Amino acid sequence: MECQECHQRPATLHFTQVINGNKTEVHVCEKCAYEKGYMSQNQDSFSLHNLLSGLFNFETYPMSESQTPNYSYSTQQGLKCEKCGLTYQEFTRIGKFGCAECYRTFGEKLNPIFRRVHSGNTRHDGKIPVRTGGNLQIRKQIDDKRQEMQRLIHEENFEEAAKVRDQIRSLQEQINSDISDDRDGDE
Amino acid sequence: MSLERVMNEAISPWMKEEGPDSDIVLSSRVRLARNFEDIPFPILADEEDLTRIIDYFQQEYAQQSFESYQDLELIRMKDLKDVEKRVLVEKHLISPHLSDHANYGGVLISENEQVSIMVNEEDHMRIQLYVPGYQLEKALNEASKLDDWLEENINYAFDEERGYLTSCPTNVGTGLRASVMMHLPALVMTQQMNRLVPAINQLGLVVRGIYGEGSEALGNIFQISNQITLGKSEKDIVEDLKSVVHQLIEHERTARDRIIGQTGVQLEDKIFRSYGVLSNSRIIESKEAAKCLSDLRLGIDLGYIKNVSKTILNELMILTQPGFLQQYAQKSLTPEERDVRRASLIRERLQLEN
Ligand SMILES: [Zn+2]
Ligand SMILES: [Zn+2]
Numbered sequence: 001m002e003c004q005e006c007h008q009r010p011a012t013l014h015f016t017q018v019i020n021g022n023k024t025e026v027h028v029c030e031k032c033a034y035e036k037g038y039m040s041q042n043q044d045s046f047s048l049h050n051l052l053s054g055l056f057n058f059e060t061y062p063m064s065e066s067q068t069p070n071y072s073y074s075t076q077q078g079l080k081c082e083k084c085g086l087t088y089q090e091f092t093r094i095g096k097f098g099c100a101e102c103y104r105t106f107g108e109k110l111n112p113i114f115r116r117v118h119s120g121n122t123r124h125d126g127k128i129p130v131r132t133g134g135n136l137q138i139r140k141q142i143d144d145k146r147q148e149m150q151r152l153i154h155e156e157n158f159e160e161a162a163k164v165r166d167q168i169r170s171l172q173e174q175i176n177s178d179i180s181d182d183r184d185g186d187e
Numbered sequence: 188m189s190l191e192r193v194m195n196e197a198i199s200p201w202m203k204e205e206g207p208d209s210d211i212v213l214s215s216r217v218r219l220a221r222n223f224e225d226i227p228f229p230i231l232a233d234e235e236d237l238t239r240i241i242d243y244f245q246q247e248y249a250q251q252s253f254e255s256y257q258d259l260e261l262i263r264m265k266d267l268k269d270v271e272k273r274v275l276v277e278k279h280l281i282s283p284h285l286s287d288h289a290n291y292g293g294v295l296i297s298e299n300e301q302v303s304i305m306v307n308e309e310d311h312m313r314i315q316l317y318v319p320g321y322q323l324e325k326a327l328n329e330a331s332k333l334d335d336w337l338e339e340n341i342n343y344a345f346d347e348e349r350g351y352l353t354s355c356p357t358n359v360g361t362g363l364r365a366s367v368m369m370h371l372p373a374l375v376m377t378q379q380m381n382r383l384v385p386a387i388n389q390l391g392l393v394v395r396g397i398y399g400e401g402s403e404a405l406g407n408i409f410q411i412s413n414q415i416t417l418g419k420s421e422k423d424i425v426e427d428l429k430s431v432v433h434q435l436i437e438h439e440r441t442a443r444d445r446i447i448g449q450t451g452v453q454l455e456d457k458i459f460r461s462y463g464v465l466s467n468s469r470i471i472e473s474k475e476a477a478k479c480l481s482d483l484r485l486g487i488d489l490g491y492i493k494n495v496s497k498t499i500l501n502e503l504m505i506l507t508q509p510g511f512l513q514q515y516a517q518k519s520l521t522p523e524e525r526d527v528r529r530a531s532l533i534r535e536r537l538q539l540e541n
Contacts, residue, residue: 096230097356127351
């Protein structure tokens, strides 16, 4: 297949672009991908910037039609990160977050973006840091243990199931004592 | 670690070791993106914040060692000449972004150059770890240990729902980019790559050439990496990548066998002609050099050519990039001058082999 931009080199990059809600297949060579802005020069991340702005165009479409952008923006300008000052509007333009707090500020609004970029996913399912992960690591262990216990009960292996139940209890106690530690610290 | 050695030797010490399936997979890499919890990401951080971060790495990690990664050295971008930054990019120790846009950027590099931790790139930290050959799990495990080591002292930006928080939405979650560098000459020769690339893209993976700016992957060297970082565990991301890489290895082997069967002496002729060009030319463009180096490496892997080390492809691909050529010449060179330099460098290097 030849590149749809230069019609000279073979197309080596293939993806779907969404502009104003319309899906288009894009087949381009790497040179054109850079030059026409499909791909960022950042060698590491295959930037989905264009894909993102396509998505955002969809959201902002009614505004450009109304010819009174300032008025239309006003509702969205309410979303501004307290910590770094980045507005949602700016985020959609540059395609980057300014700080960790931006994620919490923009909250649920980010779900469609993450879904598009990460193949439908919006929730983390990987490693958890010890220091800033809170008791998430333990809660995850409890979830896993609960499933294991269910399986053991299903297999009528009650002796093992009881052991797992005790492990769950001691994990829960760990969480409870962490919480009371925190309270002590606050006082 | 001597900065001089990093600048002058094209192949990093770790590349000299041979890994599994190294006839096709040149190297495996894992990169983890991490940020400090309370500091804006580099794009919006002020000078003071960025200086504080880079100074922190100088203080806490420079000259430190972690397991087999000895004597980490912190190199600040502002202390490097343009050509030196270019050399680090060509050795894949830093990204073009760090080289060109990070005024307060730096990189911690281990003695064997297996680990490079970019500081103040798009994220505060980009932990990179390379291993020779096809060893993605090892790369992941080692990078994860380094991550734990840094986390002993650093509060990472992390959210229960979104995972590790990064400046770009394409990295959030695990912050993990796993990749392999593959030499796929037979798949290119038999024109199967055109068909395979879209299929691989469909699976959420990215294929790109490592060298060259056009559509072609110079030297038939491709990088395959994951695109999705959110909603899958690190292990699953690596497993999904592995299943595709595994198939590519099989396809490439089959294609090599088929070419030998079908073309026999023609392939041998092509390989030895390329060897002849590399050993004798006085002017050679990067594109031709890459093509001939790929042929030479294939010739070594198929046993046609003996007494030339396998690392020659990797080494000469890096050594004949513009940055390295100019670092060697100790001056800037016009493209024409580079082609002459490139030819003589390759000749000299090949003479060392015999
Ligand atoms: Zn093109
Ligand atoms: Zn923010």
